[in-house]
Amino acid sequence: MSRRFWVYIEQEDGKVHPVSWELLGVARRLADEVGDDSIVEGILVGYQMEEAAQECLHYGAETVYVVDDPAFKNYLNKPYTVALTALVKKYEPEVFLVGATTLGRDLAGAVATSVGTGLTADTTHLAMGVIKENTKKLLLATRPAFGGNVIATIVCRDHSPQMATVRPRVFNPAPRQAEAKGQIIHETFEITPDMINAEIVEFITNTAATVKLEYSDIIVSGGRGLGGAKGFELIKQLADELGGVVGSSRACVDAGWIKYDHQVGQTGKTVRPKLYIAAGISGAIQHKVGMQESDFILAINRDPHAPIFDVATMGIVGDLYEVIPALIKEIRARKEAQNG
Amino acid sequence: MFHALVSIKQVPDTTNIRIDPETNNLIRQGVPTILNPYDAHAVAAAVEWKRKLGGKVTIITMGPPAAVTSLRECIEMGADRAILISARQFAGADTWATSYVLAEVINEIHSKDPVSLVFFGKQAIDGDTAQVGPGVAVRMDLPVVSYAVKIREVNLEEHYVIIERKTESRNEVIKTSLPTALTCEKDIAEIPYASLPDLVYSLRYEPEVWNAESPITFDPAQLGLKGSPTTVFKTGTPEKHSAGEVFKVTEVGLDGVVKTALDKILAVEGMASMLGVQK
Ligand SMILES: Cc1cc2nc3c(=O)[nH]c(=O)nc-3n(C[C@H](O)[C@H](O)[C@H](O)COP(=O)(O)OP(=O)(O)OC[C@H]3O[C@@H](n4cnc5c(N)ncnc54)[C@H](O)[C@@H]3O)c2cc1C
Numbered sequence: 001m002s003r004r005f006w007v008y009i010e011q012e013d014g015k016v017h018p019v020s021w022e023l024l025g026v027a028r029r030l031a032d033e034v035g036d037d038s039i040v041e042g043i044l045v046g047y048q049m050e051e052a053a054q055e056c057l058h059y060g061a062e063t064v065y066v067v068d069d070p071a072f073k074n075y076l077n078k079p080y081t082v083a084l085t086a087l088v089k090k091y092e093p094e095v096f097l098v099g100a101t102t103l104g105r106d107l108a109g110a111v112a113t114s115v116g117t118g119l120t121a122d123t124t125h126l127a128m129g130v131i132k133e134n135t136k137k138l139l140l141a142t143r144p145a146f147g148g149n150v151i152a153t154i155v156c157r158d159h160s161p162q163m164a165t166v167r168p169r170v171f172n173p174a175p176r177q178a179e180a181k182g183q184i185i186h187e188t189f190e191i192t193p194d195m196i197n198a199e200i201v202e203f204i205t206n207t208a209a210t211v212k213l214e215y216s217d218i219i220v221s222g223g224r225g226l227g228g229a230k231g232f233e234l235i236k237q238l239a240d241e242l243g244g245v246v247g248s249s250r251a252c253v254d255a256g257w258i259k260y261d262h263q264v265g266q267t268g269k270t271v272r273p274k275l276y277i278a279a280g281i282s283g284a285i286q287h288k289v290g291m292q293e294s295d296f297i298l299a300i301n302r303d304p305h306a307p308i309f310d311v312a313t314m315g316i317v318g319d320l321y322e323v324i325p326a327l328i329k330e331i332r333a334r335k336e337a338q339n340g
Numbered sequence: 341m342f343h344a345l346v347s348i349k350q351v352p353d354t355t356n357i358r359i360d361p362e363t364n365n366l367i368r369q370g371v372p373t374i375l376n377p378y379d380a381h382a383v384a385a386a387v388e389w390k391r392k393l394g395g396k397v398t399i400i401t402m403g404p405p406a407a408v409t410s411l412r413e414c415i416e417m418g419a420d421r422a423i424l425i426s427a428r429q430f431a432g433a434d435t436w437a438t439s440y441v442l443a444e445v446i447n448e449i450h451s452k453d454p455v456s457l458v459f460f461g462k463q464a465i466d467g468d469t470a471q472v473g474p475g476v477a478v479r480m481d482l483p484v485v486s487y488a489v490k491i492r493e494v495n496l497e498e499h500y501v502i503i504e505r506k507t508e509s510r511n512e513v514i515k516t517s518l519p520t521a522l523t524c525e526k527d528i529a530e531i532p533y534a535s536l537p538d539l540v541y542s543l544r545y546e547p548e549v550w551n552a553e554s555p556i557t558f559d560p561a562q563l564g565l566k567g568s569p570t571t572v573f574k575t576g577t578p579e580k581h582s583a584g585e586v587f588k589v590t591e592v593g594l595d596g597v598v599k600t601a602l603d604k605i606l607a608v609e610g611m612a613s614m615l616g617v618q619k
């Protein structure tokens with residue numbers, strides 16, 4: 001029997017969450033580490049899923065199991081948990097990866113409990129390896145813990161599947177192939193009344209949720225060094241100039257200068273942009289764990305000893321109220337020069 | 341009657357963590373502990389609704405004896421009863437073994453004194469797993485609303501609750517029947533100032549202590565390290581980030597620092613086209 005490496009394909013209104021393609025990419029690598037009899041398969045639950053299922057094949061899934069039913073139109077914990085539990089019991093995958101998104105964490109925690117297996121949350125590194133001689137390869141799931149102070153590798157020895165949620169934007173997505181190989185298998189599923197224990201009565205477009213810090217490539221964050229809520233106007237100006245979004249340290253959120261949705265850090269969002277600018281932020285460990293994986297970090301701080309400089313790609317010691325306007329001016333000048 | 345149960349965890353203040361290199365266990369000695377921040381907001385919400393509807397708030401935690409401090413903090417916020425679930429056998433529990441114990445405890449409380457809402461924090465800041473809430477809910481077969489930001493209505497006569505939750509793209513308003521489990525974001529309620537009577541009451545309050553045999557006899561095979569499907573294989577410290585170059589405005593001048601900064605940023609592959617600025 002093939003060893004199945006499963007990926008949960010997360011979707012909302014038929015739109016697949018990009019983390020799913022990232023997971024198909026990692027699952028492929030893990031399967032290859034184990035051997036030829038391993039296959040990568042996608043699990044898709046929703047309503048009107050034809051197009052999404054087809055996409056999974058383009059992204060390298062060898063099989064896609066699809067549960068397609070009006071009852072699954074919107075995500076709800078219980079019916080999705082029941083469906084996934086049934087699929088896991090039927091096909092007995094060896095590894096099951098789920099995105100560590102809001103939805104994924106809610107679902108994976110419930111599925112692992114209902115299947116009766118272990119789950120490692122929010123992993124940032126995955127490999128297959130033996131932990132004892134002459135035993136089978138296990139999923140070595142590595143994750144930060146204790147506010148990023150510790151990196152722990154966790155294994156699930158005697159239970160199956162070995163489950164992990166995986167942080168978005170850590171792994172590269174699988175390349176999209178022009179040709180869709182592989183097969184789509186439809187799973188029919190009986191919806192019983194006891195599966196429906198919650199009902200969505202309303203959707204609210206959340207303007208704060210459009211901040212989407214965790215998926216932004218450019219973030220300009222302000223800290224207590226701004227001196228007041230008004231300081232965020234300057235931060236916003238720079239962010240707009242760069243096509244980015246506004247982040248914040250917790251100090252500003254606690255002071256009521258900006259909403260919690262903007263908070264970066266241990267009790268806020270973990271971000272991984274291409275460019276992170278930290279202005280007037282000291283760099284407490286709880287802030288750093290939320291942003292230190294950014295590709296390029298520019299720190300602006302008056303204090304040459306601020307710990308933020310320890311993780312900055314480049315640091316500027318100076319007053320942010322001088323540096324940021326100068327930076328904006330320089331960017332504008334270069335944009336103008338380029339447009340003729 | 342409205343009866344809210346809040347499951348809280350005392351966590352190490354993560355500024356100050358060390359790991360025993362031999363056992364791979366956390367050295368808790370000398371590390372200050374705090375009530376998990378999300379749990380504090382969950383307690384606040386429970387107390388807020390008790391004040392609206394009457395009734396009571398029960399707090400539970402599974403943890404070492406020192407967790408009494410966090411339980412007292414909840415009493416100070418206005419909770420009525422607190423239970424510490426503590427025994428050696430519970431040590432080393434992962435989320436699976438933790439949710440087993442909590443579900444049994446909540447079932448026991450519920451059988452004597454029916455519970456309307458079971459509150460959890462969104463996640464505990466030491467483990468950051470966000471798994472315990474959904475895990476307990478599944479074991480108890482309760483509806484679960486995670487990432488709750490607002491409780492709109494609790495209707496005790498008609499046995500339903502309406503809760504607003506946050507997803508990545510929008511907010512959803514969910515209606516479930518009581519009892520329901522929820523995991524809370526900080527928005528769920530503001531932390532109240534302690535009233536004087538609550539403060540005084542909390543100082544003398546002694547939480548009940550439950551262990552592995554009494555009043556519930558737990559299945560030893562499902563407890564602690566032994567009952568945990570996941571184990572820590574190894575731990576390490578994260579890679580040190582190397583600090584980059586630092587420029588002082590007083591030395592390089594304002595013009596110098598911003599030009600250097602932009603040049604360095606734009607030198608990163610793909611950055612120029614992303615920012616719409618040429619190198
Ligand atoms: C359990 C727990 C969880 C936490 N979670 C988070 C979290 O998720 N995110 C988070 O950010 N924090 C978090 N914190 C708080 C964290 O410890 C710090 O208190 C917080 O990050 C400090 O914010 P700050 O850097 O803006 O403020 P400060 O530490 O006060 O730093 C302000 C900085 O601005 C500089 N400055 C002042 N004026 C200027 C100027 N004109 N120009 C340039 N620089 C200037 C100063 O030199 C200073 O370095 C948490 C704390 C705990 C205990």
Ligand SMILES: Nc1ncnc2c1ncn2[C@@H]1O[C@H](COP(=O)(O)O)[C@@H](O)[C@H]1O
Nearest residue numbers: 347348402460461463464469470471472
């Ligand atoms: N040992 C524990 N005792 C009581 N409640 C807990 C315990 N561990 C976790 N919880 C609850 O579960 C939530 C999520 O924790 P976690 O899954 O560890 O991130 C916490 O915010 C608490 O409400």
